[in-house]
Amino acid sequence: MPVEQQVVARARKAFLTGRSKALSYRLSQLKGLRRLITEKQRDIADALRKDLHKSENATQLYEMIGLEGEIDLAVSHLSEWAAPRPVEQSLLTVADEVYIQPEPLGVVLIIGAWNYPWAVTVQPLIGAIAAGNAAVIKPSEVSSHTSKVMEELLPLYLDKELFPVVTGGVVQTQELLKQRFDHIFYTGNSTVGKVVMEAAARHLTPVTLELGGKSPCYIDKDCDLSVACRRITWGKYVNCGQTCIAPDYILCEPSIQDKVVKEIRKCIKEFYTDDPKTCPDYSRIVSLRHFRRIVALMEGSSVAIGGETDEAQCYIAPTVLTEVTSESKVMQEEIFGPLLPIIPISGTDEAIEFINKREKPLALYVFSSSDKMIKRMIADTSSGALLANDCLVHYTLSDLPFGGVGSSGMGHYHGRYTFDQLSHLRSCLIKKLRMERVNQVRYPPHTAQKLRWARLFLLKRVDVGQWRRAAQAVALVTLAAYVVQVRRPERFTSILYWLGSLVNSDLWSPCDLR
Numbered sequence: 001m002p003v004e005q006q007v008v009a010r011a012r013k014a015f016l017t018g019r020s021k022a023l024s025y026r027l028s029q030l031k032g033l034r035r036l037i038t039e040k041q042r043d044i045a046d047a048l049r050k051d052l053h054k055s056e057n058a059t060q061l062y063e064m065i066g067l068e069g070e071i072d073l074a075v076s077h078l079s080e081w082a083a084p085r086p087v088e089q090s091l092l093t094v095a096d097e098v099y100i101q102p103e104p105l106g107v108v109l110i111i112g113a114w115n116y117p118w119a120v121t122v123q124p125l126i127g128a129i130a131a132g133n134a135a136v137i138k139p140s141e142v143s144s145h146t147s148k149v150m151e152e153l154l155p156l157y158l159d160k161e162l163f164p165v166v167t168g169g170v171v172q173t174q175e176l177l178k179q180r181f182d183h184i185f186y187t188g189n190s191t192v193g194k195v196v197m198e199a200a201a202r203h204l205t206p207v208t209l210e211l212g213g214k215s216p217c218y219i220d221k222d223c224d225l226s227v228a229c230r231r232i233t234w235g236k237y238v239n240c241g242q243t244c245i246a247p248d249y250i251l252c253e254p255s256i257q258d259k260v261v262k263e264i265r266k267c268i269k270e271f272y273t274d275d276p277k278t279c280p281d282y283s284r285i286v287s288l289r290h291f292r293r294i295v296a297l298m299e300g301s302s303v304a305i306g307g308e309t310d311e312a313q314c315y316i317a318p319t320v321l322t323e324v325t326s327e328s329k330v331m332q333e334e335i336f337g338p339l340l341p342i343i344p345i346s347g348t349d350e351a352i353e354f355i356n357k358r359e360k361p362l363a364l365y366v367f368s369s370s371d372k373m374i375k376r377m378i379a380d381t382s383s384g385a386l387l388a389n390d391c392l393v394h395y396t397l398s399d400l401p402f403g404g405v406g407s408s409g410m411g412h413y414h415g416r417y418t419f420d421q422l423s424h425l426r427s428c429l430i431k432k433l434r435m436e437r438v439n440q441v442r443y444p445p446h447t448a449q450k451l452r453w454a455r456l457f458l459l460k461r462v463d464v465g466q467w468r469r470a471a472q473a474v475a476l477v478t479l480a481a482y483v484v485q486v487r488r489p490e491r492f493t494s495i496l497y498w499l500g501s502l503v504n505s506d507l508w509s510p511c512d513l514r
């Protein structure tokens with residue numbers, strides 16, 4: 001039996017013991033993960049330096065702080081997320097208990113990418129643990145040092161039967177994909193995304209696909225260009241452009257292009273010095289294959305800034321390309337590297353048309369001082385996320401669902417969204433066997449009169465929680481009135497009057513049968 005099959009079988013067996021379901025167990029695993037991040041910072045940072053030339057501070061800023069925040073959020077909200085969720089009811093079910101019970105899906109497969117390997121592999125894991133699942137973790141073989149560190153460290157802090165790590169490349173991933181999972185959470189490119197989805201279909205396994213694509217960045221001429229270019233320079237060149245939500249290309253009017261180039265040049269110097277190659281904050285391309293792919297994308301465009309390369313170090317300087325058209329090589333695929341093409345357009349209308357002609361992006365960036373223009377972009381385009389006047393930071397908010405649409409992916413995560421994505425939201429309705437007369441309206445023989453009642457019973461929506469609160473309030477006031485009647489009978493009439501006004505208040509409107 002292949003080792004991957006054995007690992008999955010062990011994870012399922014461990015899941016079936018039921019131990020991952022107890023909230024106390026989930027919390028202990030989440031706290032273990034939190035300890036790993038704190039205690040093994042050095043090993044994590046060393047591996048990422050070897051994989052991508054990331055500095056220790058960058059590793060903290062771009063990967064670890066986010067994970068800490070997500071773990072803390074899950075720990076503090078777990079009992080609320082996992083609790084039954086009451087719902088609005090109809091009159092037909094008003095006497096029943098009706099709620100949504102989140103339950104674990106089972107065994108989840110998490111396939112990570114290499115560019116922010118801890119963030120994109122461990123963040124789904126946090127949700128998988130919080131939701132009570134087992135998870136098989138497959139880090140990317142491309143960030144090989146990090147993959148090794150994950151393989152060594154995760155079992156020291158987590159239940160190794162429930163959360164095993166499988167390392168290896170395409171062969172191992174494909175063997176894993178033959179197994180039956182209850183959910184597959186994949187982060188990576190869309191070509192492999194299709195392979196994953198096809199494999200999942202064989203078992204009818206649901207998938208979350210966190211993919212990429214070309215995220216446009218429109219700069220309106222009505223905006224503070226120096227601030228805009230600073231934020232764009234940061235968003236583009238961090239991690240050497242190897243960021244799923246990096247602005248892929250700029251759209252702007254020809255009248256502001258020179259100023260944009262000038263401002264970006266200034267910011268590159270400010271962030272990475274005159275010689276980015278020697279700057280500890282400037283990363284490297286992850287592999288020779290990607291290096292050659294990115295270098296080839298420059299062909300046919302003019303280099304306005306940068307363009308220097310060093311194959312021995314997989315170094316590509318922060319680069320801006322001009323004289324770029326839709327047909328240019330650099331516009332045929334996601335760049336995922338430090339090249340920033342500028343495409344001239346005549347204004348907002350053309351920018352919207354340009355964006356809408358292409359696949360729906362993971363992120364869409366708009367820089368403008370006009371709220372109206374920003375709202376128009378939101379209304380007239382579609383993307384996984386839209387961020388106005390900044391880059392990347394939407395990723396840091398756990399309350400915003402993170403994910404793509406169309407070819408940039410399906411499903412979303414972060415914060416409670418990860419918990420819900422990796423849970424089954426089970427509908428529960430618990431009736432008593434009494435009050436059978438109410439049900440006559442739905443039993444044959446069907447008559448016009450029954451239909452009239454059915455209409456009322458089915459269509460009248462009732463917030464049972466509100467009813468309960470109102471009933472509690474009435475009970476409290478009644479008790480108070482009773483006490484007052486005994487002790488201060490002269491105030492009894494005014495309390496009764498107040499009680500009456502409460503009963504006639506809006507609280508009762510949802511169930512008003514008139």
Ligand SMILES: NC(=O)c1ccc[n+]([C@@H]2O[C@H](COP(=O)([O-])OP(=O)(O)OC[C@H]3O[C@@H](n4cnc5c(N)ncnc54)[C@H](O)[C@@H]3O)[C@@H](O)[C@H]2O)c1
Nearest residue numbers: 112113114139140142170173188189192210211212213244
């Ligand atoms: N949406 C997001 O959150 C997000 C985050 C990071 C990266 N990305 C996207 O990921 C892409 C870059 O990552 P990548 O795809 O180069 O990463 P990658 O090459 O590491 O592949 C991702 C995973 O797929 C597996 N894999 C690769 N080829 C396979 C095959 N033929 N069959 C089965 N499994 C296979 C790998 O083992 C790896 O674990 C970019 O498009 C980027 O935008 C998206």
Ligand SMILES: CCCCCCCCCC=O
Nearest residue numbers: 062116243244245392395
């Ligand atoms: C402080 C800003 C953090 C941004 C992190 C971006 C991570 C993107 C993951 C996908 O590639």
